[in-house]
Amino acid sequence: MAQEMTIGEALVSALGEAMEQDRRVVLIGGGLVSSGPGQAQFARLRQKYSSRIKSPPIAELGFCGIAAGAAMAGLRPLVDIGTATFSYEAIPQIVNEAAIAYSNSGGQTNVPVTYFMRYGIRGGGGVQHSGSPQPWYWNTPGLQVAMPSSPADAKGLLRAALLRSQNPTIFFAHERLMDERGPVPDGAYEIPFGQAAVKHEGRDVTIIATGVQVPRSLAAAEGLAKEGISAEVVDPRTLEPLDKNTLLASVKKTGRVVVTDESHDNCSVAAGLAAIIADEAFASLRAPIKRVTIPHVPVPFAVSLEDYVTPTAERIAQAARALVR
Amino acid sequence: MLPQISREKQLGILRKMLMIRRAEEHVIRFNEDYEGLIRGHFHVYIGQEATGVSVCEALTPEDYVFSTHRNHGHVIAKGGDPGRVLAEIIGRETGYCRGRAGTFHVAAPDLGIIHTSAIVGGCLALAAGAAFASQVQESKAVTVVFFGDGAMEEGVFYEALNMAKLWQLPLIFLMENNYRRVGRSGTIYKTTSELARRTRAGEGPFFVEARTHPWPGNEGAHPKLVAGSTNIDWAWDAAAVPDAVRSWYAEGDPVLIFARELVKDGGVGRDEIQQLDAAVRKEADEAAHFALESPLPDPQDAVKFAYAGRES
Numbered sequence: 316m317a318q319e320m321t322i323g324e325a326l327v328s329a330l331g332e333a334m335e336q337d338r339r340v341v342l343i344g345g346g347l348v349s350s351g352p353g354q355a356q357f358a359r360l361r362q363k364y365s366s367r368i369k370s371p372p373i374a375e376l377g378f379c380g381i382a383a384g385a386a387m388a389g390l391r392p393l394v395d396i397g398t399a400t401f402s403y404e405a406i407p408q409i410v411n412e413a414a415i416a417y418s419n420s421g422g423q424t425n426v427p428v429t430y431f432m433r434y435g436i437r438g439g440g441g442v443q444h445s446g447s448p449q450p451w452y453w454n455t456p457g458l459q460v461a462m463p464s465s466p467a468d469a470k471g472l473l474r475a476a477l478l479r480s481q482n483p484t485i486f487f488a489h490e491r492l493m494d495e496r497g498p499v500p501d502g503a504y505e506i507p508f509g510q511a512a513v514k515h516e517g518r519d520v521t522i523i524a525t526g527v528q529v530p531r532s533l534a535a536a537e538g539l540a541k542e543g544i545s546a547e548v549v550d551p552r553t554l555e556p557l558d559k560n561t562l563l564a565s566v567k568k569t570g571r572v573v574v575t576d577e578s579h580d581n582c583s584v585a586a587g588l589a590a591i592i593a594d595e596a597f598a599s600l601r602a603p604i605k606r607v608t609i610p611h612v613p614v615p616f617a618v619s620l621e622d623y624v625t626p627t628a629e630r631i632a633q634a635a636r637a638l639v640r
Numbered sequence: 641m642l643p644q645i646s647r648e649k650q651l652g653i654l655r656k657m658l659m660i661r662r663a664e665e666h667v668i669r670f671n672e673d674y675e676g677l678i679r680g681h682f683h684v685y686i687g688q689e690a691t692g693v694s695v696c697e698a699l700t701p702e703d704y705v706f707s708t709h710r711n712h713g714h715v716i717a718k719g720g721d722p723g724r725v726l727a728e729i730i731g732r733e734t735g736y737c738r739g740r741a742g743t744f745h746v747a748a749p750d751l752g753i754i755h756t757s758a759i760v761g762g763c764l765a766l767a768a769g770a771a772f773a774s775q776v777q778e779s780k781a782v783t784v785v786f787f788g789d790g791a792m793e794e795g796v797f798y799e800a801l802n803m804a805k806l807w808q809l810p811l812i813f814l815m816e817n818n819y820r821r822v823g824r825s826g827t828i829y830k831t832t833s834e835l836a837r838r839t840r841a842g843e844g845p846f847f848v849e850a851r852t853h854p855w856p857g858n859e860g861a862h863p864k865l866v867a868g869s870t871n872i873d874w875a876w877d878a879a880a881v882p883d884a885v886r887s888w889y890a891e892g893d894p895v896l897i898f899a900r901e902l903v904k905d906g907g908v909g910r911d912e913i914q915q916l917d918a919a920v921r922k923e924a925d926e927a928a929h930f931a932l933e934s935p936l937p938d939p940q941d942a943v944k945f946a947y948a949g950r951e952s
Binding site: 369379392456 | 745754768770772799800802803807
């Protein structure tokens with residue numbers, strides 16, 4: 316059986332289960348959801364676990380550090396940072412403390428903290444509320460990066476992060492997906508990190524997509540099917556650890572690949588994945604690898620400009636079409 | 641003036657202070673005597689021994705300590721093995737962090753020093769986090785975070801201070817102000833013991849300023865033994881100290897001041913202190929030898945320890 320819910324509700328549900336199951340799980344920050352039934356759900360959690368849910372002052376540097384230190388001392392904190400760009404205030408604690416402590420200690424100090432943040436072009440977010448820092452965090456050894464694209468994945472991955480992970484995790488959900496509904500299996504389940512999912516099978520072209528690009532790629536695949544192009548959509552679900560095998564198997568099958576992530580193109584997630592494919596599946600490629608990303612410009616405010624830089628389903632379909640023809 | 645603590649405790653404090661002094665003298669000699677052994681710049685704890693030792697004497701093994709780029713003394717003060725500290729400083733497999741940390745970041749989780757940051761102010765929020773963990777776990781552990789006066793220029797100081805107070809965390813902010821007067825070991829021990837007790841009872845957080853007088857060898861990024869190794873007899877024979885540094889060793893050196901006070905008011909003989917120093921020097925020499933003889937980490941292990949659970 317499955318229940319329909321939003322990603323936000325799925326996250327609150329995962330948090331509630333994890334807090335029930337493990338006393339080490341605590342929350343620092345907001346309630347993961349800003350609207351809908353998830354809010355009532357969160358209010359109940361807050362009442363039940365008042366000593367384990369902390370509403371911090373507006374001090375990202377401080378509370379992200381507090382969460383990392385608490386993880387070092389045995390807790391399993393979830394931090395709700397809110398908009399991903401707010402995490403820029405906390406980079407010193409996330410990148411230069413949480414990420415390096417295990418390595419620095421020669422494998423002694425674990426930092427099982429999860430930083431949750433909403434990324435991407437939300438619509439009108441302008442230059443400071445449309446950020447996609449997943450390439451930065453993927454470029455940081457010591458950090459795990461999760462990018463669920465559906466409520467079911469969000470719940471399973473968050474449970475895995477909160478209950479199983481031994482490492483700091485950056486957990487992304489796209490702003491535009493937060494209120495999208497989808498089926499979530501009943502009961503307690505986890506999705507282990509490092510397991511990609513084939514979201515749609517196809518023969519002619521592989522679309523490797525992360526986060527919000529997954530539903531966009533599924534829409535693109537639907538359109539392409541009408542033109543007689545069979546596209547396979549593969550979602551890595553976590554970038555670190557990365558399930559290279561599933562990605563490469565699909566590329567080897569189709570021989571053509573579009574990689575798409577909603578972040579700026581320079582040194583991007585798409586660029587990193589493309590490099591791996593070029594390196595490890597070159598002989599299978601029948602066409603160059605194409606990237607669909609945000610151009611190298613701060614995301615502008617006006618709707619016409621914002622639309623232009625957004626890696627839409629149409630841009631994904633265009634890229635796939637060009638490879639097959 | 642000597643505080644009212646047992647003779648045994650006082651000698652224990654002096655012993656650890658001397659151990660830090662002798663170990664740090666070895667660190668400087670590593671740099672002066674061996675080409676390329678100390679890689680990059682480094683910092684020593686000479687002149688601040690009274691603070692680290694007295695604070696850590698007031699703590700239990702379960703209490704957490706967070707340290708800085710000037711960590712060598714803190715690790716020894718919390719009970720660290722000088723050999724493993726020196727080995728870490730020169731990047732050896734036998735060091736506390738298996739050579740991953742080096743001089744700037746020596747951590748010793750077994751001793752409660754779960755993380756050390758060389759970023760000024762880097763540990764302030766982390767320490768508040770460890771204290772928060774103790775609060776949630778309903779443990780009696782107290783967290784002490786050492787930092788210098790410079791860290792108070794960082795924004796994170798105010799964020800951590802604010803949240804520590806808001807959430808009433810069992811945390812002691814221990815600021816080592818290394819620009820002025822001398823922290824007296826006994827005073828610091830008594831103060832910290834009292835504050836640790838009150839912090840454990842839920843009255844925290846507290847802020848302590850321990851003032852120290854900068855050691856003349858600390859000029860620049862590579863400390864130098866400007867007067868050679870410390871001579872314990874300088875404690876009662878100031879005239880023997882080289883002119884250029886006499887005022888510091890006579891009036892600013894917490895180790896010599898404490899030794900002198902123990903002789904003057906504590907009923908401890910000079911010979912007893914000389915013997916203690918000789919024993920400490922021997923142990924420090926052995927520690928240095930251990931470090932120098934220890935192997936470097938296997939080059940192929942460079943890619944280990946990025947992630948827990950993925951070592952194989």
